[in-house]
Amino acid sequence: MRCFASCLEIKLELREVMVLESFVYQKNSSYFAQVAENVEPLAERELTGLGATQVNPVYRGVYFTATPETLYRIVYQTRLCTRVLAPLLHFDCHSTKYLYKTALTIPWVELFDREQTFVITATVSDSKITHSQYASLCLKDAIVDQFQEKFGARPNVDKRNPDLVFNLHIHKNTAVISLDASGASLHRRGYRQETVEAPIQESLAAAILDLTEWNGERTLIDPMCGSGTLLCEGLMRYCRIPASYLRESFGFMRFPDFEPEAWQRVKEDADSLIRPLPEGLITGSDAAKLAVKAARINLGQLPYGKEVPVHSSRFQELAPISDAVIVSNPPYGVRLGAQAEAAALVGELGSFLKHKCTGSTAYLYFGDRELVKKIGLKPAWKKPLSNGGLDGVLAKYEMY
Template structure:
């Protein structure tokens, strides 16, 4: 009876339960692709809004979306929304939330905030401090002084605070942190590509496994790993140990375990050398192999130490690549010649192929010497790059 009463009370309280609506954050340049991905994963009534895409889903579908999305950086369950023209309003109204519905005084938590166009609350960090104080003070009142600790690096629970003008929305982060952190990158080289950016490149290439995919400058193997996960339908959060939706008051543990098992059982094997990579640096090849070992089928990805200038003829393949660039490696004076040489190699030795090259520094596109079929802006780590398709 107490459980029934609690659930009835909770369902009257939180936005996500009344509306079955959630919010997925995507970089602006991939929001349309992100919306298409959500629909393919079972989301309903999607709508591009602000920083991402709003969508409807039942809880079982929601678990699958968080587990499988490759393009979203965060998925949020909105809890409450209220007016907060002042910092005192933010504190007082946040303190009224029953935080014990989401965690105990022995859990840890963190807050990430985004604030815009509020006359008094002008800084995201200040807003997160006010929300943190409200959470801790509410716990102190209810527990006789015991409060949960803040852990900004690896908390049990992540909360999101979004303030636009005088309207605040408090949400629970269902992925328990940024979803771009897949968990396979144990070793790395200089300036690795963000996983969600690599996933977007594989998606935009249209690669479906009917041709070989090759990365001639694989770095730490992010593009290869994302290609493997796409082909084999490995959930993007396959290696993730904890999810924020487990802290929802209506979380269904048995349903989640069944859903997780269903998608893990559906992973399909990768044919040997369908995905292939190489790099001139031994440490890069070692990092790639180490990272791939954590994924099912990673041992079927062929990775070699090879200078791009010694690459033989490649036919009927899809080439994806994130070449080095001066701003990240300190070799800017040599970059125009490098890109010119790389373009000549592709023209001479990769006829009949499609190449999708990510230019972290777009000015080098003009040095490539090959006319692109199309290009698209993609940001990686806050830097604006450009993905260009070449038909060779």
């Protein structure tokens, strides 16, 4: 399906459009980091710590400026951001026709060649253009038509493993076309080789650990660890392992102004800060043997991960825990008819914390907020956090 029947008319109209001399991110050193809802303040602090300037959090994202080296550092080390976007062009956009026409002014042939693949992610809200998929199609047509006219051949779209990821965002009739500095979503750390039902997203686990303010002074324990995501993120946090340590490719490597030597300096500097894990500092357990196996495999992908003990045990049978930080994501009944089972389990967990965890602090993430009422404990605070499509909550409990 083509956006327009006549390309000739478009080419004539293009004479009225100024061809870009450089991209927005090159002019302003400006970028946008995507984050989950309610994580914006944490991401603002993280980005500032990684060297970003002019940091401005907004709904589900953070605007910032950065040098190329700082950009590479952020993409390599951020635990909370899922994507980092480099804007190519901002423009008013009230129709798909104008979207196509304006997109043709971007020198796509300078960004990649016809042998490389690409994909477009698109979001549309409160605009005359109402369908994100059709807007994405129009942008795709502009890209391939430019290649077709110049080379007589088109680059291919690859939704699974593209060389480049472009992002189209249209809000209130203002469009931004960006190049994704991340490549694949940054929540995919690479350590998750095995999984169990309803795993917690890696960037959410990192946000939970941020909110615990755990710094390694007390033991970190997950008594229902599942496939070990919270344990892995705790390990990476304490040992200073960059969040993307296991990844080999990033979107910024295909930027037209990529600086390989700067990237190597950033990577070497970050990797040099990795430190050993003290014995017994992080531990986990789970009643399901398959979950324990998965957690061990996933931890084993990371430096010092094999030193994290993971036991096969019901939390009810664990020895008393004192002066520790307990963090967990209890099952919340994702299977049909399992809600009652989850509620009963949470009630037992509350009893375990009250009677066997003196002096400890517990942070529990509930994918179903109703389960907070079933634990039988009064939380010190509750903070809403989303996990995929789930509207969950993190609750803190002090055990005296």
